[in-house]
Amino acid sequence: MTEPEVSQPAGAMPAGAEPAGYDPAAIERKWQASWEGSRRNSPDLAGGANPYYALMMFPYPSAEGLHVGNLFAFTGNDIHGRFQRLKGHTVFEPLGYDAFGIHSENFAIKLGVHPGELIPRNIANFRRQLQRAGLMVDWTHELSTTDPKYYKWTQWVFLQLYKQGLAYKKAAAVNWCPFDKTVLANEQVIGGACERCGTMVEQRVLEQWFFRITDYAGRLLANLDTLDWSESTKSAQRNWIGKSEGAQVTFPVLDAMVYGASTATAGLTGETSTAPLAVSVFTTRPDTIYGATYLVLAPEHPLVAQVVTDEQRDAVDTYVAQAARQDLVSRKTTKEKSGVFTGAYATNPATGSPIPVWIADYVLMEYGTGAIMAVPGHDERDHEFATLYQLPIVQVVAPANGEAVDVRAAAYTESDAGVLVNSGPYDGLTVAAGKAAVIGALAATHAATPVVNYRLHDWCISRQRYWGPPIPIVYCDACGTVPVPESQLPVLLPNIDDFRPDDSGVSPLARHEEWYHTPCPQCGKEARRETDVSDTFLDSAWYFLRYPSSDRDDVPFDAGLTKKWLPVNSYIGGNEHAVLHLLYSRFVTMVLKDAGHIDFEEPFTRFRAHGMIVREGAKMSKSRGNVVNPDQYIDEWGADAFRTYLMFLGPFEEGGDFRDKGISGVRRFLDRLWKSVHEAVAAPAGDADAEVLRKLHQTIRKVGDDIAKLSYNTAIAAMMEYMNAMRTGERVPRLAEVKPLVQLVSPFAPHIAEELWSVMGETRSVFDSGWPAYDASLLVEDRVTMAVQVLGKTRGTITVAKGASQDEALAAAMADPAIAKFITGAPKRVIHVPGRMLNVIV
Ligand SMILES: [Zn+2]
Numbered sequence: 001m002t003e004p005e006v007s008q009p010a011g012a013m014p015a016g017a018e019p020a021g022y023d024p025a026a027i028e029r030k031w032q033a034s035w036e037g038s039r040r041n042s043p044d045l046a047g048g049a050n051p052y053y054a055l056m057m058f059p060y061p062s063a064e065g066l067h068v069g070n071l072f073a074f075t076g077n078d079i080h081g082r083f084q085r086l087k088g089h090t091v092f093e094p095l096g097y098d099a100f101g102i103h104s105e106n107f108a109i110k111l112g113v114h115p116g117e118l119i120p121r122n123i124a125n126f127r128r129q130l131q132r133a134g135l136m137v138d139w140t141h142e143l144s145t146t147d148p149k150y151y152k153w154t155q156w157v158f159l160q161l162y163k164q165g166l167a168y169k170k171a172a173a174v175n176w177c178p179f180d181k182t183v184l185a186n187e188q189v190i191g192g193a194c195e196r197c198g199t200m201v202e203q204r205v206l207e208q209w210f211f212r213i214t215d216y217a218g219r220l221l222a223n224l225d226t227l228d229w230s231e232s233t234k235s236a237q238r239n240w241i242g243k244s245e246g247a248q249v250t251f252p253v254l255d256a257m258v259y260g261a262s263t264a265t266a267g268l269t270g271e272t273s274t275a276p277l278a279v280s281v282f283t284t285r286p287d288t289i290y291g292a293t294y295l296v297l298a299p300e301h302p303l304v305a306q307v308v309t310d311e312q313r314d315a316v317d318t319y320v321a322q323a324a325r326q327d328l329v330s331r332k333t334t335k336e337k338s339g340v341f342t343g344a345y346a347t348n349p350a351t352g353s354p355i356p357v358w359i360a361d362y363v364l365m366e367y368g369t370g371a372i373m374a375v376p377g378h379d380e381r382d383h384e385f386a387t388l389y390q391l392p393i394v395q396v397v398a399p400a401n402g403e404a405v406d407v408r409a410a411a412y413t414e415s416d417a418g419v420l421v422n423s424g425p426y427d428g429l430t431v432a433a434g435k436a437a438v439i440g441a442l443a444a445t446h447a448a449t450p451v452v453n454y455r456l457h458d459w460c461i462s463r464q465r466y467w468g469p470p471i472p473i474v475y476c477d478a479c480g481t482v483p484v485p486e487s488q489l490p491v492l493l494p495n496i497d498d499f500r501p502d503d504s505g506v507s508p509l510a511r512h513e514e515w516y517h518t519p520c521p522q523c524g525k526e527a528r529r530e531t532d533v534s535d536t537f538l539d540s541a542w543y544f545l546r547y548p549s550s551d552r553d554d555v556p557f558d559a560g561l562t563k564k565w566l567p568v569n570s571y572i573g574g575n576e577h578a579v580l581h582l583l584y585s586r587f588v589t590m591v592l593k594d595a596g597h598i599d600f601e602e603p604f605t606r607f608r609a610h611g612m613i614v615r616e617g618a619k620m621s622k623s624r625g626n627v628v629n630p631d632q633y634i635d636e637w638g639a640d641a642f643r644t645y646l647m648f649l650g651p652f653e654e655g656g657d658f659r660d661k662g663i664s665g666v667r668r669f670l671d672r673l674w675k676s677v678h679e680a681v682a683a684p685a686g687d688a689d690a691e692v693l694r695k696l697h698q699t700i701r702k703v704g705d706d707i708a709k710l711s712y713n714t715a716i717a718a719m720m721e722y723m724n725a726m727r728t729g730e731r732v733p734r735l736a737e738v739k740p741l742v743q744l745v746s747p748f749a750p751h752i753a754e755e756l757w758s759v760m761g762e763t764r765s766v767f768d769s770g771w772p773a774y775d776a777s778l779l780v781e782d783r784v785t786m787a788v789q790v791l792g793k794t795r796g797t798i799t800v801a802k803g804a805s806q807d808e809a810l811a812a813a814m815a816d817p818a819i820a821k822f823i824t825g826a827p828k829r830v831i832h833v834p835g836r837m838l839n840v841i842v
């Protein structure tokens with residue numbers, strides 16, 4: 001790759017003149033124009049050697065403009081990327097916009113503007129702000145998820161999942177916000193209310209599209225061990241996937257007639273199936289089965305209607321209706337337990353005893369089998385419920401050390417230190433041995449199957465909204481569900497005025513007749529389009545694949561470029577995306593690999609979550625009116641000072657406190673750098689001071705080590721310390737002392753670094769100058785020069801570390817040919833006066 005020459009600044013300063021003041025606005029404009037004009041930040045993706053993909057999570061382009069939190073994250077990534085470039089990599093640092101979704105749409109509704117008009121405006125403003133910040137972004141590969149050229153391929157990704165049998169439609173209970181008129185994920189419901197608008201959330205049943213991410217649960221979990229990611233992010237993913245090992249156990253329902261009631265199904269046709277009803281539960285504690293004193297079904301469990309007795313039917317119906325009005329999250333977290341007896345009994349397959357079947361809203365249809373075996377002696381929730389309804393509580397686990405516990409007072413949940421009691425043939429076994437023994441025995445009679453269960457659900461990707469990519473599916477009366485052929489992509493999102501959602505739960509696209517009706521791609525008869533759009537998380541689950549190939553219309557990603565640039569070397573983003581975005585991206589990558597489109601299955605080799613910044617100790621928010629507007633600070637202090645200050649606030653992975661006074665210290669450092677370079681250029685040439693040089697090499701090592709581990713604040717502190725050492729007593733620094741400092745500063749403050757680099761007579765970009773090397777021999781804190789005698793005659797001097805041993809001093813002497821030539825033969829004796837003299841007797 002040939003590097004274009006950097007344009008030279010006009011009016012280079014004549015030697016000896018008083019340095020002109022540092023004017024960030026002027027030099028930042030100048031260098032940004034130079035980078036753009038020379039396409040300096042657009043690497044040769046096909047030819048560049050040593051590729052390094054430095055990715056940051058792309059922003060949602062809000063109408064308020066760039067948030068300082070965005071800039072904190074992007075600057076951190078930019079420094080890492082520029083550092084890698086100085087280390088000799090071809091670095092690709094792309095940026096785009098995650099611009100579909102409910103945030104944008106709701107804001108558009110609020111303003112009464114069409115999102116199709118609002119979003120391009122927001123993007124233009126974001127781009128302007130980002131460019132001012134001096135990021136090393138390759139703007140020629142910018143993308144927006146709302147661009148048909150992009151979402152054509154998002155729809156293609158959907159079709160790949162569909163082809164693999166990983167996309168399916170099913171009716172499911174969902175959280176519904178009546179205000180936003182949309183489905184919410186469980187994590188968007190806070191205390192029963194919508195996270196966005198605070199409206200109480202309802203439960204609805206809707207037909208929706210899902211991706212079978214649960215098929216990949218084991219792989220998503222196992223691969224985490226191979227990734228260089230923030231530990232907190234990995235553990236969040238592990239918890240989210242939530243693997244548990246146990247058994248599915250079957251409890252046959254006793255014939256209700258035994259208890260004097262008719263079953264709900266009896267007599268409907270006179271020839272109902274004779275297959276016995278059974279309740280299937282998943283348990284991680286099969287060892288406690290002797291303590292299972294009742295069963296609980298989710299209120300919406302299909303068995304409820306079949307097992308309920310006539311006596312209990314009214315109470316059960318009332319309870320079921322009431323549970324249906326609650327959202328799923330409050331049901332999981334609500335403190336007060338409630339439930340109703342169905343009147344039915346089932347046989348505990350281990351004890352052979354009948355136990356009652358209840359329904360309760362703390363059991364969710366979405367988890368496991370929608371039914372549990374309750375072991376109140378050893379489970380807190382079950383204990384609470386059993387106490388409330390006076391159900392039997394039996395102890396089946398006891399402390400191995402013989403201590404007494406009263407399970408009537410509280411559940412004994414310890415499992416590692418427990419042994420089984422009151423458990424028939426299993427008494428005395430440890431919990432672990434008991435689990436295996438019970439599963440084995442029940443499996444032999446087909447009453448249990450060992451299973452691995454995951455907390456992870458399939459990914460619901462349907463949104464009954466307007467602002468997203470239409471799901472590329474057509475419904476035909478003759479052919480059924482028909483995927484839109486790839487050749488007919490994109491399914492364009494029609495530009496409609498009436499994009500507001502309504503209460504029907506059906507996407508606004510359904511109201512757009514000429515779009516809704518379409519010929520069937522298979523038989524050509526009139527058919528109907530799917531009117532749901534896909535989740536924004538699908539847009540962002542593959543964007544990193546698109547960046548290198550964003551100029552290609554014929555493929556989602558070029559095979560050669562993808563092989564060369566992916567997986568991503570370094571990914572930086574917020575920990576709020578530790579679970580969903582990062583998990584979905586991993587899943588989609590695995591699916592594309594399995595379909596043969598790519599040859600790797602983990603998209604991000606290294607991921608680091610950045611911290612959050614607060615202002616004067618308080619969280620920044622619009623309502624507090626304390627949001628930092630980057631434009632204002634860049635106007636006043638310059639982008640270089642602003643970037644460096646953001647990184648100086650605290651450890652990048654922890655964040656820090658933005659204080660208005662703090663930025664002046666960083667600006668003073670850049671002013672001193674400016675002055676130092678100009679003075680050094682004007683001063684007569686000369687060697688660097690030995691002490692300053694040692695400090696320099698220590699600083700080079702520290703800054704390099706710190707940047708590599710994103711410890712930017714300590715790197716900046718080290719450079720400031722070096723500045724003080726170099727300028728002790730306002731001495732004029734030597735060029736050799738200040739030049740490497742400009743290279744060290746350049747990732748943080750790229751504009752001033754480019755300017756000063758050219759002031760020192762360099763014609764190429766500082767970013768092509770290479771990262772300065774340090775001389776390890778200069779790192780030693782204190783060194784002494786000592787005389788070396790051979791047979792009492794002084795033959796030269798050596799410089800060694802203060803406190804060097806006799807062997808080290810001798811080795812240094814032997815390493816100097818001028819001395820070594822006098823040492824003929826093995827030394828007979830050595831006289832060493834540490835720090836002063838070495839006398840070698842041969
Ligand atoms: Zn809402």
Ligand SMILES: [Zn+2]
Nearest residue numbers: 476479520523
């Ligand atoms: Zn058809």
